[in-house]
Amino acid sequence: MSDVTRESMEYDVVIVGGGPAGLSAAIRLKQLDADLQVVLLEKGSEIGAHILSGAVLDPCGLDALIPDWKEKGAPLNTPVKEDNFYMLGEAGQIRIPNWPMPKLMNNHGNYIVSMGNVCRWMAEQAEELGVEIFPGMACSELVYGENGEVRGVVAGEFGKEADGSQGPGYEPGMELLGKYVFLSEGVRGSLAKEVMAKYDLSEGKDPQKFGIGMKEIWEIDPAKHKEGTVTHTMGWPLGGNAGGGSFIYHLENNQVYVGFVVHLNYENPYLFPYMEFQRFKHHPMVAELLEGGKRVAYGARAISEGGYQSMPKMVAPGVALLGCSVGMVNVPRIKGNHNAMLSGKAAAEAAVDAIKAGRSADELTSYETEVRSGPIGKDLKQVRNVKPMWSKWGMTASLAFGGLDMWTNELFGLSLFGTLSHGKSDAEATGKAARFEPIDYPKPDGKLSFDRLTNVAFSFTNHEESQPSHLQLKDPIEPVVYNLRNYAGPAQRYCPAGVYEFVEKDGEQQFVINFQNCVHCKTCDIKDPSQNIQWTVPQGGDGPNYPNM
Structure with missing residues (x-):
């Protein structure tokens, strides 16, 4: 912790992150006790600005939280009408029939949604109940109590110079303290990572596994649009290089979500996930759909894929981890938002019971019990292998x-x-470059496929350039002396936003971090072979500004 003097404010519950888990917790807290003081802090410029998900939403989480969500105008406007699965080859595809698949793979009754818009609507419901919501407030530090318990967070620190010193407009931020702190930062959040390390919450668990999900929104020819159609593919172009697949969802207004997921346990350091996505769009089936259309938005986000056996302990004194801070994605269903909502609801119920009993800053063990034995645990356990x-x-x-x-x-x-084990972490899975050949990727054509920097402009990302880089190196020479020599510098490829590059200066290679491009996907924090890159929060409001993701 820093030695800066800050003002503080006391709440009953402090929630970090305005995604489906944090918002569900906020809503449930006020449903159960309208007098509770609840604050929710979101690092994005507005609620939904940093939300990126497929998304086909199973409404069971909303059903449990707000049973009358339809009457209240929740933006679930596109029910799934058709479910397609394809195995792709380079020149064609084979339809996988639906009938052999388990019932859990059926998407009927689910909705194609923008989770950013769903979260914006949920924020309205929370504010109507009296939740205080502050967007543009990055939480940069945890505040600990005298006995090592989590007491709160530091939020709203602004005005640092690039070297970390305090600039002329420096604002130290505030300490927001609570009886309990909920961390719902999404995948690989910096505060959740600190809590897991401090309290050894992953002891005895499998390492968390991840994928990188990239997504574009396209407006297509109305004649090709089939509202309510859901398509998933596997196979080409990844082949044996990596696990993963695609999704194509037809929502309203002649728009489609086109997405591609690459599992981050791939070995070949020459693999370029972003270019695999761009190449995928040239498959005849996909190209025919997109030709004549236009891409209107782009984004990327890491996905937790470890599931049941990788969930860490979720509670420590004064703090609980929610949603993707734990890792609650059902991988074969490609769904986690419903579990995130259910986790927020369960954490809120545990906190209310504790506060009513006069307790604070202890471990909310009943929350963890509910997650592991209730609907979330059952959902994840059946697909754990x-x-x-x-x-x-x-x-x-x-x-x-x-x-x-x-x-x-x-x-x-x-x-x-x-219960099968995952084995190595995704960073450890990366192989030495000497074992592999470089992969030759076609140059983007600017019509169906695009270079990274052009696409990043469609994520509407912005960072104040005078601040310190939020992408920190434990050892500044490690990228060149270790990763470049042994792994051909994979950071310049695994990042979907072109943040990292190696440039030659005075005859020597230098590692350059263009943090202004960062879309907050966290892939670098996950995949770096030497685990030398640490993702931390930039100042509040910076990062992508997703309009409809």
Whole structure:
């Protein structure tokens, strides 16, 4: 912690992050006790500005939280009408029939949504209940109590110079203190990462696994638009280089979400996830859909994929981890928003019970019990082996055995395989460059495919350039002397925003960080082979400004 003197404000519950988990917690707290003082802090310029998700939403979380969400105007406007699965080859595709798939893979009853807009609507519901919501307030530090418990956060620090010193307009921010602090920062949040390390919350758990998800919004020819159609693909262009696949969702107004996910446990350091996405759009099936249309937005975000066996302990004294801070994505369903909402609801209920009993700053063990034994745990447990099967045995085997495992879990509540382990972390999975050949990617054509910097402009990202870089190196020479020599400098490829590059100056290679481009995906913090890059928060309001993601 810094030695800056700050004012403080006391609340009952302090919530960090305005995503579906944090907003659900805020709403539920005020539903249960209107007199509770609840504050929610969001680092984006507005609620929804940093929200990026597919998204096909299972409404079970909203059903539990706000049963009359339809009457209240929730922006769930596009019910799924058609569900398609394809295996792609370079020149064609094979339709995978729906009938052999477990019921959990059926998307009927779900909705194609902008989760950014859903969160904006949820924020309105929270504010009507009396929740104080402050966007543009990055939480840069945790505040600890005398006994090592989490007491609050530091939010709203502005005006540092590039070297970290205090500039002429420096504002120290405030300490917002609570009986409990909820961390709902999304995937790989910096405060959640600190809490997990301080209290050793991942002890005995599998390492968390991740994917990088990239997404574009396209306006297409109305004649090609089929509102309510959901399409998922596997196979080309990734092949055996990496696990992953795509999604294409037809929402309203002749728009489609086009997305691509690459599992970050790939070995080949020459793999370029962003260029795999751009190449995917040239597949005949996809190109035919997009030709004549225009891309209107772009973004990228890491996805937690470890599931059931990778969930850390979720509580420590004074603090609880919610949603993707824990990792609650059902990988085969490509859905986690419903579980994020349910986690926020469960954390709120545990906190209200504790506060009514006169407790504070202890461990909300009933929250963790509900997550592991309730609907979230059941949702994740039945699919727990799909991801490790894919990683260990490949796509084809995982389809067969993973499908069998999901069926036996669905019908009999048991697995023939027990609980498989994920093994290495995604950083450790990266192989040495000497074992691989560079991959030749086609140059983007500017019509279907685009270079990174052009696309980043469509994320509407902005950072105040005079501030310190929020992308910090533990060792400044490590990228050149270790990663470049051994792994061909993978940061210049795994980043979907062109933040990192190696440039030659005076005959020597230098590692350059263009932090202004950062879309806050956290891939660097996850995939860097030497774990030398630390993602921290920039000043509040900076980063992407997603309009409809």
